Amino acid sequence: MSQSRPGRLPSLGDGLWGRRLLAGAVGAAVAALLAAGLFRLVAAEPHDLGFAVWVVTGLHLLSKRWRPRRDGRLRWHNRVAGRDAVEAGLVARRSLAGWVDLLGDALVTVAIAGALATVLPNEEWWGAAGRALLVASAAVLAGRAGYGAVRFTGRLALTASGIRHGRRAYGWTNIDLVVPHRSDGRIDGVRLRPATWRSTDPAPVVGGRDTAVPEERLVAAIEHFRHRPETLAVGLPVTAPEPAG
Numbered sequence: 001m002s003q004s005r006p007g008r009l010p011s012l013g014d015g016l017w018g019r020r021l022l023a024g025a026v027g028a029a030v031a032a033l034l035a036a037g038l039f040r041l042v043a044a045e046p047h048d049l050g051f052a053v054w055v056v057t058g059l060h061l062l063s064k065r066w067r068p069r070r071d072g073r074l075r076w077h078n079r080v081a082g083r084d085a086v087e088a089g090l091v092a093r094r095s096l097a098g099w100v101d102l103l104g105d106a107l108v109t110v111a112i113a114g115a116l117a118t119v120l121p122n123e124e125w126w127g128a129a130g131r132a133l134l135v136a137s138a139a140v141l142a143g144r145a146g147y148g149a150v151r152f153t154g155r156l157a158l159t160a161s162g163i164r165h166g167r168r169a170y171g172w173t174n175i176d177l178v179v180p181h182r183s184d185g186r187i188d189g190v191r192l193r194p195a196t197w198r199s200t201d202p203a204p205v206v207g208g209r210d211t212a213v214p215e216e217r218l219v220a221a222i223e224h225f226r227h228r229p230e231t232l233a234v235g236l237p238v239t240a241p242e243p244a245g
Contacts, residue, residue, distance in 0.1 A: 015086035023151035031143030038110060038135045042117040056111045060104035064209075067186070068097050072212030074158065074221055074240040081153045082161070083169050089159030089232050090221065090240050098155060098210030106142050113138035155211045156218075158225055158240075160233035163192070165206040172229045174198075178222045180215045181205045190218045216243040 074090035082089075094102075113134045120127035148167065157164045162171045176195035180187045189208030207218045221240040225232060232238060 016081055016084075019081045019151060023147045026150045027143040027145075027147030030146035031139040034106075034110065034142045035135050035139035038114055038117070038138060041114050042131055042135070050115055053108075053111045053115045056104075056107050060108050063097075063100050063104055066097060066100070067209065068095070070095055070097075070209075070212050070214045072214075073217065074213055075154075076237045076239070077153060077157075078235070079153075080157050080159055081151070082157060082159060082164050083152070083167065085161070087159040087161060087233070088235055089157050090238065091154035091158075092156040092207070092211050092213040092218070094149075094155040095210055095212040098212075101210060102145060102149065106145060109138050109141050156207055156213070158221060158232060160229050162229075163206055163222065165211075168204070170204055170206070172226050175222070175226050178219050178226070180219060181208070187215050190215055190222065192222070219243065 072093060072095070074092055076088075077091050078088050079086050080089040080091055117131040117134045120130045122128070152164070152166070155166065162169050164170075170192055174194045174196055175192050177191075177193040179191050179193065181189040181191040183189070189205040189211075191203050191205050193203045206222075207213065207215060211218075217240065220243040224241045
């Protein structure tokens, strides 16, 4: 059901190059700052980051059990920077929990990379090479996360061409049923059951804990617009319907 097209080059006229350049600049800045900080960290002696890794990882795992109240709404934007084009549409921002997860992923990456780098020997050439590789890998991962956070408008968007959640996009024509998705006994996201199964992959899930709009509002909006996605392309502000009851 995903509309991903491996190897597809972006069109020069898709209106997204300004957004790509801005996101690239942010990603590069994040990567450079993190790399500089990690190199200074691992150069200092002595260091025992094992305890810090356990603490940061434990707090990050605990934070994923946190379910803050989500009462956001889908907001109309005349220009939504999507995956392949700029369109008008409704946007759901990233939730507070989503930002905490993004920061937590970065901290865990830094802590693990720093701890592994400090145990490599200084006197061996492969130790220096290993430290450089670890720092570079952590910087690239953090830079990619920074790029993704800036590259797209909102965490989730509904446009005439489909539904985009993060980097993934799904067309309207193959959605047969929209229901809340349960994970570990909790409602977490909205499942888009396809009318035609084209692979063995499970039905995709959009929204969830990292999206500020609650599931009942997403279900109501997706159910409404999947039968009339063209109304999102008229260029006039559109209001997402509220759930019944």
